[in-house]
Amino acid sequence: MRTPNTEASISRSVRVIVRGALVVLLSIVAVPPLSAQAADDGIVMPRKTLSVGLIYGRESWNEYWEGGLKRTNANLGTVTTQSFSIVGHYGITDRMTLVSMLPYVSTQASEGTLHGLRGVQDFTVAAKYRLLTTPFTQHGTLSALLVGAAAVPASDYTPDFLPLSIGLGSRRASTRFTLHFQSHGDWFLHGTAARTWRNQVKLDRVAYYTDGQLYLTDRVAMPGVFDWKISTGFRKKRVYIPVSLVQQRTLGGGDIRRQDMPFVSNRMDFTKAEASVMYGLTVPTDFAVQFGASTTLNGRNVGKATALTVGAFHTFRF
Amino acid sequence: MISKISHLRLFLPAVLSCGAILFAGGCDNSIHPTEVLPPLEASSLDANAGNWRMIVLSGPAQFTVAAPSAVSSPTYQAELSAIRTAQSQLTSAQRQAITYWSGGGVLRWNQITRELVAKFNLPPAPAADGSYPVPDPENPFGDPNFPFANPAYAARAYSYVSAAQADALKSAWYWKFQHNRPSPAKVDPAVNALMPVSDLPAYPSEDAVLSGVTVEMLKVLFPAAVEEITQKAAEQRNAALWSGKASASDIAAGLALGKAVAAVFVARAGSDGLRTAGGNAALWQSLADAAVARGEIPWISQESPARPPMLPNYGQVRTWMMTPAELIAERPEPPPSTSSDEMAREVAEVRRVVDNLTRDQLAIALKWNDGAGTYTPPGHWNDMAAEYVRDAQMSEVRTARAFALLNMAMHDAAVGCWETKFYYFNPRPSQLDPRIKTPIGLPNFPSYSSGHSTFSSAAATVLSYLFPEATTSLAAMRDEAAISRLYGGIHYPKDIEGGKVHGARIGSYTLRFAQQDLSD
Numbered sequence: 001m002r003t004p005n006t007e008a009s010i011s012r013s014v015r016v017i018v019r020g021a022l023v024v025l026l027s028i029v030a031v032p033p034l035s036a037q038a039a040d041d042g043i044v045m046p047r048k049t050l051s052v053g054l055i056y057g058r059e060s061w062n063e064y065w066e067g068g069l070k071r072t073n074a075n076l077g078t079v080t081t082q083s084f085s086i087v088g089h090y091g092i093t094d095r096m097t098l099v100s101m102l103p104y105v106s107t108q109a110s111e112g113t114l115h116g117l118r119g120v121q122d123f124t125v126a127a128k129y130r131l132l133t134t135p136f137t138q139h140g141t142l143s144a145l146l147v148g149a150a151a152v153p154a155s156d157y158t159p160d161f162l163p164l165s166i167g168l169g170s171r172r173a174s175t176r177f178t179l180h181f182q183s184h185g186d187w188f189l190h191g192t193a194a195r196t197w198r199n200q201v202k203l204d205r206v207a208y209y210t211d212g213q214l215y216l217t218d219r220v221a222m223p224g225v226f227d228w229k230i231s232t233g234f235r236k237k238r239v240y241i242p243v244s245l246v247q248q249r250t251l252g253g254g255d256i257r258r259q260d261m262p263f264v265s266n267r268m269d270f271t272k273a274e275a276s277v278m279y280g281l282t283v284p285t286d287f288a289v290q291f292g293a294s295t296t297l298n299g300r301n302v303g304k305a306t307a308l309t310v311g312a313f314h315t316f317r318f
Numbered sequence: 319m320i321s322k323i324s325h326l327r328l329f330l331p332a333v334l335s336c337g338a339i340l341f342a343g344g345c346d347n348s349i350h351p352t353e354v355l356p357p358l359e360a361s362s363l364d365a366n367a368g369n370w371r372m373i374v375l376s377g378p379a380q381f382t383v384a385a386p387s388a389v390s391s392p393t394y395q396a397e398l399s400a401i402r403t404a405q406s407q408l409t410s411a412q413r414q415a416i417t418y419w420s421g422g423g424v425l426r427w428n429q430i431t432r433e434l435v436a437k438f439n440l441p442p443a444p445a446a447d448g449s450y451p452v453p454d455p456e457n458p459f460g461d462p463n464f465p466f467a468n469p470a471y472a473a474r475a476y477s478y479v480s481a482a483q484a485d486a487l488k489s490a491w492y493w494k495f496q497h498n499r500p501s502p503a504k505v506d507p508a509v510n511a512l513m514p515v516s517d518l519p520a521y522p523s524e525d526a527v528l529s530g531v532t533v534e535m536l537k538v539l540f541p542a543a544v545e546e547i548t549q550k551a552a553e554q555r556n557a558a559l560w561s562g563k564a565s566a567s568d569i570a571a572g573l574a575l576g577k578a579v580a581a582v583f584v585a586r587a588g589s590d591g592l593r594t595a596g597g598n599a600a601l602w603q604s605l606a607d608a609a610v611a612r613g614e615i616p617w618i619s620q621e622s623p624a625r626p627p628m629l630p631n632y633g634q635v636r637t638w639m640m641t642p643a644e645l646i647a648e649r650p651e652p653p654p655s656t657s658s659d660e661m662a663r664e665v666a667e668v669r670r671v672v673d674n675l676t677r678d679q680l681a682i683a684l685k686w687n688d689g690a691g692t693y694t695p696p697g698h699w700n701d702m703a704a705e706y707v708r709d710a711q712m713s714e715v716r717t718a719r720a721f722a723l724l725n726m727a728m729h730d731a732a733v734g735c736w737e738t739k740f741y742y743f744n745p746r747p748s749q750l751d752p753r754i755k756t757p758i759g760l761p762n763f764p765s766y767s768s769g770h771s772t773f774s775s776a777a778a779t780v781l782s783y784l785f786p787e788a789t790t791s792l793a794a795m796r797d798e799a800a801i802s803r804l805y806g807g808i809h810y811p812k813d814i815e816g817g818k819v820h821g822a823r824i825g826s827y828t829l830r831f832a833q834q835d836l837s838d
Contacts, residue, residue, distance in 0.1 A: 074444075074622035074623060075621055075622050111622060112620075112622065113620055113748045113754075113755055113756050113760045114755060114756060114757075114759070115672065115755035115756055115757045115807070116755070117757075156677055158680060158681075158684060160684055161684070161757065161758075200349060203684070204680075204681040204682075204684040204685045205684055205685050205686075205687065205688075205692075206685070206698075206701065207432075207436075207692065207693060207697075207698070207701060208692070209433070209436035209437060209691055209692065209693075212437075213351060213433070214351075214352075214429075214432060214433035214436050214437075214693065215349070215351045215352075216351065216352050216353050216429070216701065217349050217350055217351065219349040220349070221348075221349050257440060257691065258440060258443055258461065258462070259440050259441055259442065259443040259462075259690075260440055260690060260691045261690065261691065261759070
């Protein structure tokens with residue numbers, strides 16, 4: 001704190017290089033999804049199949065929850081977050097799929113004077129393992145999956161300019177358990193839950209006030225996160241249409257105080273409804289497109305966001 | 319058909335998670351919320367501090383502390399017995415309180431004050447009709463809370479706490495060496511010294527003086543925090559007793575002296591002009607009209623709904639070391655006219671910087687932002703000063719003097735800067751060019767000159783006198799704090815230059831007082 005930022009900037013450069021190297025390394029190790037579209041679905045790729053996709057997402061909100069109080073803020077207007085994500089799924093075996101994702105994110109507020117931010121966000125890699133598949137009742141098949149995932153910020157973005165930061169800047173690890181029931185007809189039922197551990201975040205400032213206390217440090221302890229999701233829908237050879245209810249609960253953290261800015265370790269909770277359609281094209285083969293939408297039903301310290309996604313995937317078989 | 323599970327494969331996701339956890343630094347979430355303060359062992363008793371020049375009190379004996387009973391008296395012996403009993407039954411919470419307060423009372427109260435500032439540094443939320451409710455000292459618990467501890471309010475709060483502590487401790491030192499009664503741990507070998515106990519006479523107790531003077535100041539400055547303040551003060555007195563540092567009569571005499579001194583400062587605070595610093599709609603309009611009459615574009619609030627400017631009459635609040643005439647005389651030269659080519663170049667420079675901001679520049683802007691919800695720029699300088707003070711192992715009275723000098727200079731800087739801002743009523747860069755978007759929050763008051771630059775320059779001037787070995791790094795911090803406002807897109811280069819010169823000049827008034835206060 002007694003020296004200007006030279007030292008911090010050197011260590012930041014080193015961190016960026018280390019992270020960059022790691023991202024490259026992990027990208028080589030973890031190849032990228034088609035019909036398998038996310039770490040939390042019930043689908044594993046066939047062995048030696050690679051799916052690569054590009055997803056565009058646009059999320060916006062003009063109301064947010066300041067603690068439990070839903071409000072608007074004329075100094076933000078509508079906050080829009082756009083992202084381009086590269087996703088990859090690779091079937092190592094018929095039971096195990098590696099999933100990875102890297103988004104480029106940009107933020108913007110329609111009103112007020114605050115500057116939007118943009119940059120590469122967090123690199124995620126996950127291993128999805130099908131524990132078992134078994135006939136269940138006379139109607140279908142039940143699968144159980146275990147997923148381990150890790151994410152690391154892939155650039156040196158600041159998490160200290162919410163709601164316009166592009167991410168929370170925390171390294172994290174999670175374990176997920178999924179049950180997926182596929183009927184002999186074409187519908188499915190799916191439930192998944194995960195616990196995420198998040199590492200502390202380092203700010204560019206040496207003091208902050210949150211959750212009723214002044215912290216005289218640049219380190220922020222990040223509470224863990226629990227999330228669950230139930231989905232149902234239709235799945236046939238070329239078509240996959242899930243409709244889901246998602247809930248996230250942050251296991252600690254303070255509220256945004258009255259007329260304060262959000263803070264990285266806030267208790268960010270939400271319940272969302274999601275729906276998407278994925279369709280495998282016949283021409284060209286091995287191509288699939290995906291459209292998704294979600295809306296926030298309830299929340300705490302988050303925006304009441306509506307999101308749309310459009311994605312395209314290509315599958316390679318080796 | 320149940321598939322056969324390969325254990326190796328089963329554990330791959332788990333292994334990946336563990337690897338990620340290790341990579342994430344073991345998910346180490348242990349942080350240290352407060353500065354670590356080692357037990358204070360002052361390098362000097364500062365036995366002559368009773369003769370140091372007072373800030374507000376007429377002299378060290380303005381309030382009399384009557385002679386204590388002799389150490390051999392039954393009254394005092396009973397007090398010693400009570401300490402021995404207390405020490406034989408200390409709980410772990412009581413031991414923690416002793417450890418906490420052994421770091422130094424002035425430093426601890428400085429931390430507590432910074433926390434209170436951060437807690438109360440929130441602007442009122444707009445009402446449904448677009449108006450802004452005004453924090454009401456008669457209803458401090460309402461919405462909004464009183465106060466809105468913005469940088470100007472905070473500068474004044476830090477200065478009142480520090481100045482009152484300094485005068486109270488000088489008086490305490492005077493009486494200590496008049497009465498010369500040692501601490502219980504020095505008198506009675508059966509009383510343990512659970513804090514460092516020096517040869518400093520214990521009557522009146524400096525810890526009790528600090529608790530009394532600080533709690534009375536903070537109750538006025540942060541009335542909605544009365545409960546936590548009172549508890550902390552009581553804990554400080556108890557820790558002094560439990561640790562063998564002070565007896566019940568040492569503490570009673572100290573508490574009374576602290577409160578008596580506080581009353582003088584509370585009276586001063588009640589009539590120093592803060593109450594009318596917010597102004598009213600007619601005043602706000604007259605400031606804009608005056609700028610227009612000078613041919614200038616007046617500042618307007620860029621908040622939505624438009625918010626009244628922050629404490630437009632704060633420039634009339636009483637200073638510590640300057641007369642009103644001196645304050646006016648030190649006002650910086652006018653900024654470039656809003657219609658001048660020079661101003662156009664200033665605006666273009668801000669836009670160029672913000673549109674090409676590097677990550678390191680953003681880090682500097684965020685590091686020094688000290689905006690809403692923080693302990694403010696004066697708090698940041700107190701934070702830095704606390705480290706120098708801690709390392710210097712000063713006596714409590716010398717520590718109080720250091721913070722008083724720092725905070726009086728920053729208060730005077732706040733008054734001088736606000737007087738300048740509202741005199742010129744100069745628009746922010748983003749008002750003159752709405753394409754300028756700011757990577758930090760835009761303060762809701764006129765631009766010229768920069769408050770950060772003024773505060774930091776005044777602070778660095780005083781701290782360089784107190785800690786000459788740190789002059790170079792203090793100057794670097796001052797410059798970084800100042801330039802951070804250009805990186806933040808909220809100040810022109812001229813605001814920063816003007817503020818730095820202004821702050822140094824204002825700081826020199828406190829410096830002159832410091833050089834002549836007989837403490838060296």
